[in-house]
Amino acid sequence: MNISRRQMLILLPAAAVAWKSVLAGTPESSPNYKMSEHWWSMLIDISKCIGCGNCVRACQTENDVPDGYFRTWVERYHVSDENMTNPEVISPDGGKEGFPEAKEDGGKYFYVPKLCNQCADSPCTQVCPVGATFVTPDGAVLVDQTYCLGCAYCVQACPYGCRYIHPQKKVVDKCTLCYHRITKGLTTACCEACPTGARQLADLKNPNDPIHAFLKTHSVQVLKPQMATGAKVFYNDLDGSVR
């Protein structure tokens, strides 16, 4: 290509304008949504979770998750006084239909809802050989299922076990943080179905989001902070025994 100096000078501002719109980014289906104005995360308040399984069922309905696979699931921890570091963890069918009755026995019980941590420095996106999984400019970790080869590198790379190979599609599937909902101004299906507010979608770029007040006044933790994944699912009241 031969570009004269004059043409170059005309092209430069045009390129600048085009680059601006690239940075602003607008998913086609929701014209009023600007990716650059959001940075999504989730808040999980363990002291409020009652283990009803509403989130797991809602997620399955909303996202057509096949039976026996989970984008989100609930674990029940039982930590006894004698063995604080080896908790007994159960999650029958992901907690979809609730949990068996637990009897008072001196130890402590609590529920831990789990999902993709929407890591900002995600190990799963780094290992993908074809660029089929990525962190969006607004902070969701997504899979381009038309591009995925199903090699399962990312399934192994995820420290939280949040990915699986879809049994029919043979490509990777995972929590999208209900990207099709949050870009339309709705909350995620799991948060919509949670009766106690134990799960709350939060937008870290929105100064009016209640998460900012919450983070200032509570001792909040992420899972496996030593992995430096930049996890954005914040747990309140997280017990040290949770892995």
Place this chain on the structure above:
Amino acid sequence: MSVFKDAGHLFRFAGLFVLAFIVFWAIRGYVVPKSFGQYGHYRGNAIGEIAARSVHFAGHDTCETCHTDVLDVKKNGKHAHVNCEACHGALAKHADDPASVTPPKLDTAVLCVRCHATTAAKPKGFPQVSAEEHSTGLPCETCHQPHSPAMVAGGAK
């Protein structure tokens, strides 16, 4: 030009190299999607495609625009913060077309117990009952109004 006297084979090789590069570039331009690299090392259009999936849970704001009578009962009761679809299930289809999609009836023997059955694992402050003992076999809604369930002196709350 004596330097290049015996270098013909090198030029042929270089020509081949350039040709291969052009072919590679042409194929690459053809197979790599246009939006690849728009935001990073991935297909930018994938974001829009994922965002375009359809919604199953309409969200409580949608329900409340039509069912204001239920909202009036619910908003001062103990279930005020329990969203409609937490009990009624995903009803976006019903919200789009209430005339032809009727929500299924709920079985309170399963529904209420899932949340309220006594177990040591629940947070202590959460109201729990041992279903059989408590209800004496009657359906929960004979005594509790589902949208405002508390039983207090002077009526439901």
